[in-house]
Amino acid sequence: MGNEQNSVVQPLLTDLYQINMAYAYWKAGRIEDQAVFDLFFRKSPFSGEFTIFAGLSDCLKFLENFKYSESDIDYLKKTLPSHVEPDLYTYLANLTPKDIKIHAMQEGSIAFPRIPLIRVEGPLIVAQLLETTLLTLVNFASLMTTNAARYRIAVEAGPRRVQLLEFGLRRAQGPDGGLSASKYAYVGGFDGTSNVLAGKLFNIPVKGTHAHSYVMSFTGAEDLVNAEIKHKTEDYVEKKFYEKCLKWATKLAVHLKIMPDGPHDGELAAFASYAIAFPDEFLALIDTYDVSKSGILNFAAVAMALNDLGYRALGVRIDSGDLAYLSNIARETFESVSKEFSVEWFASLIIVASNDINEDTILSLNNQGHSIDVFGIGTHLVTCQKQPALGCVYKLVEINGNPKIKLSQDVEKVTMPGKKTVFRLYSNEGYALYDLLQRPDENPPEVNKRVLCRHPFQVS
Amino acid sequence: MGNEQNSVVQPLLTDLYQINMAYAYWKAGRIEDQAVFDLFFRKSPFSGEFTIFAGLSDCLKFLENFKYSESDIDYLKKTLPSHVEPDLYTYLANLTPKDIKIHAMQEGSIAFPRIPLIRVEGPLIVAQLLETTLLTLVNFASLMTTNAARYRIAVEAGPRRVQLLEFGLRRAQGPDGGLSASKYAYVGGFDGTSNVLAGKLFNIPVKGTHAHSYVMSFTGAEDLVNAEIKHKTEDYVEKKFYEKCLKWATKLAVHLKIMPDGPHDGELAAFASYAIAFPDEFLALIDTYDVSKSGILNFAAVAMALNDLGYRALGVRIDSGDLAYLSNIARETFESVSKEFSVEWFASLIIVASNDINEDTILSLNNQGHSIDVFGIGTHLVTCQKQPALGCVYKLVEINGNPKIKLSQDVEKVTMPGKKTVFRLYSNEGYALYDLLQRPDENPPEVNKRVLCRHPFQVS
Numbered sequence: 001m002g003n004e005q006n007s008v009v010q011p012l013l014t015d016l017y018q019i020n021m022a023y024a025y026w027k028a029g030r031i032e033d034q035a036v037f038d039l040f041f042r043k044s045p046f047s048g049e050f051t052i053f054a055g056l057s058d059c060l061k062f063l064e065n066f067k068y069s070e071s072d073i074d075y076l077k078k079t080l081p082s083h084v085e086p087d088l089y090t091y092l093a094n095l096t097p098k099d100i101k102i103h104a105m106q107e108g109s110i111a112f113p114r115i116p117l118i119r120v121e122g123p124l125i126v127a128q129l130l131e132t133t134l135l136t137l138v139n140f141a142s143l144m145t146t147n148a149a150r151y152r153i154a155v156e157a158g159p160r161r162v163q164l165l166e167f168g169l170r171r172a173q174g175p176d177g178g179l180s181a182s183k184y185a186y187v188g189g190f191d192g193t194s195n196v197l198a199g200k201l202f203n204i205p206v207k208g209t210h211a212h213s214y215v216m217s218f219t220g221a222e223d224l225v226n227a228e229i230k231h232k233t234e235d236y237v238e239k240k241f242y243e244k245c246l247k248w249a250t251k252l253a254v255h256l257k258i259m260p261d262g263p264h265d266g267e268l269a270a271f272a273s274y275a276i277a278f279p280d281e282f283l284a285l286i287d288t289y290d291v292s293k294s295g296i297l298n299f300a301a302v303a304m305a306l307n308d309l310g311y312r313a314l315g316v317r318i319d320s321g322d323l324a325y326l327s328n329i330a331r332e333t334f335e336s337v338s339k340e341f342s343v344e345w346f347a348s349l350i351i352v353a354s355n356d357i358n359e360d361t362i363l364s365l366n367n368q369g370h371s372i373d374v375f376g377i378g379t380h381l382v383t384c385q386k387q388p389a390l391g392c393v394y395k396l397v398e399i400n401g402n403p404k405i406k407l408s409q410d411v412e413k414v415t416m417p418g419k420k421t422v423f424r425l426y427s428n429e430g431y432a433l434y435d436l437l438q439r440p441d442e443n444p445p446e447v448n449k450r451v452l453c454r455h456p457f458q459v460s
Numbered sequence: 461m462g463n464e465q466n467s468v469v470q471p472l473l474t475d476l477y478q479i480n481m482a483y484a485y486w487k488a489g490r491i492e493d494q495a496v497f498d499l500f501f502r503k504s505p506f507s508g509e510f511t512i513f514a515g516l517s518d519c520l521k522f523l524e525n526f527k528y529s530e531s532d533i534d535y536l537k538k539t540l541p542s543h544v545e546p547d548l549y550t551y552l553a554n555l556t557p558k559d560i561k562i563h564a565m566q567e568g569s570i571a572f573p574r575i576p577l578i579r580v581e582g583p584l585i586v587a588q589l590l591e592t593t594l595l596t597l598v599n600f601a602s603l604m605t606t607n608a609a610r611y612r613i614a615v616e617a618g619p620r621r622v623q624l625l626e627f628g629l630r631r632a633q634g635p636d637g638g639l640s641a642s643k644y645a646y647v648g649g650f651d652g653t654s655n656v657l658a659g660k661l662f663n664i665p666v667k668g669t670h671a672h673s674y675v676m677s678f679t680g681a682e683d684l685v686n687a688e689i690k691h692k693t694e695d696y697v698e699k700k701f702y703e704k705c706l707k708w709a710t711k712l713a714v715h716l717k718i719m720p721d722g723p724h725d726g727e728l729a730a731f732a733s734y735a736i737a738f739p740d741e742f743l744a745l746i747d748t749y750d751v752s753k754s755g756i757l758n759f760a761a762v763a764m765a766l767n768d769l770g771y772r773a774l775g776v777r778i779d780s781g782d783l784a785y786l787s788n789i790a791r792e793t794f795e796s797v798s799k800e801f802s803v804e805w806f807a808s809l810i811i812v813a814s815n816d817i818n819e820d821t822i823l824s825l826n827n828q829g830h831s832i833d834v835f836g837i838g839t840h841l842v843t844c845q846k847q848p849a850l851g852c853v854y855k856l857v858e859i860n861g862n863p864k865i866k867l868s869q870d871v872e873k874v875t876m877p878g879k880k881t882v883f884r885l886y887s888n889e890g891y892a893l894y895d896l897l898q899r900p901d902e903n904p905p906e907v908n909k910r911v912l913c914r915h916p917f918q919v920s
Contacts, residue, residue, distance in 0.1 A: 007467045008635045008657060015629060015654040016668030024670065024737035025677075029685030035677065075660045081741055124677060131671075135630035136638055169475060170595035171849040175468045176636025178596055194475040197468060200535045208476030210484065211591075213856035216864050217485075217495065217584060225489030277484035281541055289867060320868065379849045388843035389631040396673035404676050407749060408780065 008176070009058065011068050012075070014132040019076065023088050025125045031091075035124040036398035036419050038116040039134060042412060045143055045387045046359075052149050053117045054184055055141030056107040059134050063097045066130075097126055105422075108145075108187065114456070115422055115435045117142075117392070124399065131394045140177075141184050143390040147381060148188025154359050155375065158366035163374040165207050166193040167354055168382030181382035194376070209317055209352075210274055215288040218270040221246075229276045232310030241305065245272045249301035255340055256300075256333060262293035271302040275313070279306055282313040283352065286330075287320045296333050307343055315350030315373070323353045323361075324368040331371035352376055358385065416456055425451070468636070469522050472532050474592040479536065483548050485585045491551075495584040496858035496879050498576040499594060502872060505603055505847045506819075512609050513577045514647055515601030516567040519594050523557045526590075557590065559583055565882075568605075568647065574916070575882055575895045577602075577852070584859065591854045600637075601644050603850040607841060608648025614819050615835065618826035623834040625667050626653040627814055628842030641842035654836070669777055669812075670734055675748040678730040681706075689736045692770030701765065705732045709761035715800055716760075716793060722753035731762040735773070739766055742773040743812065746790075747780045756793050767803055775810030775833070783813045783821075784828040791831035812836055818845065876916055885911070 044051045100122035120127050155162040166185040172178030182198030192205035199206035227242045275282045286295025303313035338346035354376035395415045403417035423436045445451045504511045560582035580587045615622040626645040632638030642658030652665035659666035687702045735742045746755025763773035798806035814836035855875045863877035883896045905911045
């Protein structure tokens with residue numbers, strides 16, 4: 001992944017109360033106090049059993065670059081009460097997180113409730129000032145990665161090997177919501193994104209074809225000013241590519257038993273022009289008018305015309321309607337054309353499906369049976385519609401060596417005091433059994449020795 | 461609002477297919493073609509009846525700065541197929557949106573389904589290239605603003621005048637998700653945010669107190685190295701402020717009938733130290749241990765000690781438990797202390813409530829009756845949990861003067877072809893009645909003249 005840092009990730013990307021507390025601690029003479037904070041979540045998202053921890057590299061970049069700028073200090077002077085002592089600003093201007101120690105799970109690990117994802121140790125004031133930004137960076141990254149992984153798991157349970165593409169930028173929560181979504185969808189197991197900037201910044205494969213508007217913008221052959229295409233390997237230029245497509249359309253209509261008034265001329269012209277631009281990557285959106293009466297025939301016609309010129313089309317995208325049914329129609333058509341015209345590769349053309357797909361849609365498509373090779377997933381993925389926030393918290397667990405506990409009438413919210421070491425214990429078969437929390441001064445568990453442990457919040 | 465532009469808002473913040481289409485159009489010789497696109501939504505969010513249109517200023521900044529950088533062009537050369545003609549890159553490097561005309565509703569307007577929020581007119585290729593970024597900028601901004609306005613409407617229906625603060629940064633969808641949320645919560649009627657960077661960038665009032673960890677970090681008086689505080693107006697320094705607070709705590713415990721083992725010493729020390737730092741702005745979080753057995757007493761003790769020194773406390777924040785009940789307890793305590801010790805302003809101390817508040821919580825608090833003056837709202841507000849995405853679309857409606865329609869088996873998805881002019885018609889009483897769409901060449905509706913109009917998607 002790229003090394004770019006979002007320019008808004010800076011010390012002031014925090015809640016004001018952190019700075020208020022910094023002043024109150026400073027004023028109380030607590031500059032030397034040492035604290036330990038645990039960053040963890042209490043419940044896995046999406047009613048699920050696991051969370052994938054992500055965002056650590058963003059946190060580390062934030063720490064590396066942590067420095068209040070002059071304009072930050074000026075803004076704070078204007079914003080905090082005028083009676084605040086000026087020395088505070090000198091203190092803040094010189095403050096760095098160099099004395100902060102971070103212990104963390106590896107980014108991309110499977111994580112479980114209440115186990116610290118990150119432990120932050122160091123000066124109380126500095127550790128406190130990091131809270132909001134670390135939470136912001138971990139919460140959405142982990143949520144998105146977990147969401148993406150759940151889609152991956154859902155498609156793996158299906159009838160065929162499927163690629164997953166993230167198509168959500170336009171519906172994401174702001175420009176960077178979209179960028180983060182593209183990045184962490186890839187971390188969570190997606191194969192690519194439509195988001196070009198994410199491709200550039202994070203080196204993620206970018207994918208895309210064309211929109212309905214492209215098809216609609218063509219009324220017929222008259223919109224195709226340039227219809228030339230060179231043969232892929234031979235020294236021949238086809239000057240009337242559209243006519244060639246039209247001939248194939250006529251031939252295929254007979255074979256596929258499609259009524260001559262079904263196929264839309266503008267669509268054929270649009271596909272022909274798109275094929276001229278991308279002869280080696282021809283993938284057409286076939287549902288602008290009607291998949292089975294127009295789109296599939298026009299696609300096949302252009303693909304066969306390309307075939308005559310030495311090119312192999314890639315496939316189709318379907319963005320509406322009954323995706324299971326339409327993908328099966330498309331596959332049957334490809335297989336039938338492949339057989340009739342002896343073009344073997346035609347049977348295995350790619351079928352991309354998009355249109356408001358979520359985890360449940362995929363599970364339902366798995367049950368129905370489908371012929372889809374690639375899912376393009378947008379809104380539900382990038383906004384994590386099922387649960388749009390992960391509830392990581394950042395809790396003080398030790399101060400100057402003394403464990404601290406936050407009591408609560410809600411037992412779920414009681415914190416586990418003290419610094420912790422975590423061991424993930426595996427069975428002989430290599431399955432993770434549970435995560436064991438210990439005090440750092442306890443002996444680590446040993447292989448084949450019994451460990452007595454208790455659930456911290458279940459009284460037996 | 462500030463004039464800053466998010467650095468990731470740039471031409472590559474788009475879907476790859478836009479660039480593919482640009483090449484295909486370019487290759488088909490359609491550089492001079494003129495198009496009209498409508499940007500609109502089909503359904504108001506949150507099962508509501510209205511949407512507030514926002515994001516326009518971000519769109520205009522995007523257009524002003526639109527230019528592919530050299531590194532963008534390099535990235536595209538690497539990413540698009542190698543057979544793409546090099547002249548395309550020269551074309552893109554020189555491309556500007558100078559020939560694009562934008563018609564839009566005013567930012568902050570109430571908007572309804574299917575009425576164009578923005579009409580984009582100009583060269584087909586350029587107008588197409590703007591699609592994704594404009595949608596990204598409008599969708600979340602409008603969704604957030606609408607959400608914020610709904611909270612404002614919910615509190616206005618309640619028993620008291622209430623302030624609304626946005627506290628959601630840590631749970632937002634990434635750093636900029638958080639920034640956008642702070643900005644558009646303010647646009648939608650919030651009074652301030654906890655997000656300091658949003659305050660700095662957009663000139664929004666920032667608010668905040670302290671966290672539970674601040675209270676927990678104090679065990680007792682021994683953690684208060686410096687307990688001095690100057691009298692607000694007199695030339696007197698109180699050197700033993702904590703002892704003064706302790707005396708008030710003893711006195712108040714009797715008056716409030718609170719058992720002496722209830723109040724937590726560390727909490728009193730924490731409040732005292734916070735008051736020393738913010739004597740004019742003392743607002744304490746009173747639920748770290750127990751609101752009625754500890755927090756309210758310790759707050760009142762410190763507030764009365766401050767009063768002895770000429771300062772007026774601001775109030776309390778409650779972040780857990782039954783907010784209606786606890787706020788009423790707090791208000792009764794304030795009134796009782798006010799009366800007993802003849803400190804009039806004590807009765808009207810501010811009560812801030814936070815903790816996972818959403819629209820429904822507010823409506824329920826309205827019904828129960830409460831004494832809350834300020835709501836701090838986080839997750840549900842900033843992630844728009846009820847519906848985390850608005851579905852604005854960008855549809856081609858005219859090309860080279862010819863209206864275009866997108867047909868669909870789903871009648872909801874059929875587009876309205878052609879360029880439109882919108883009139884909002886008002887009754888004699890000044891109420892908006894409906895939005896009338898016309899062709900630009902039709903005569904505008906006249907006052908007191910009948911207009912015959914039909915719903916575009918309901919057949920009577």
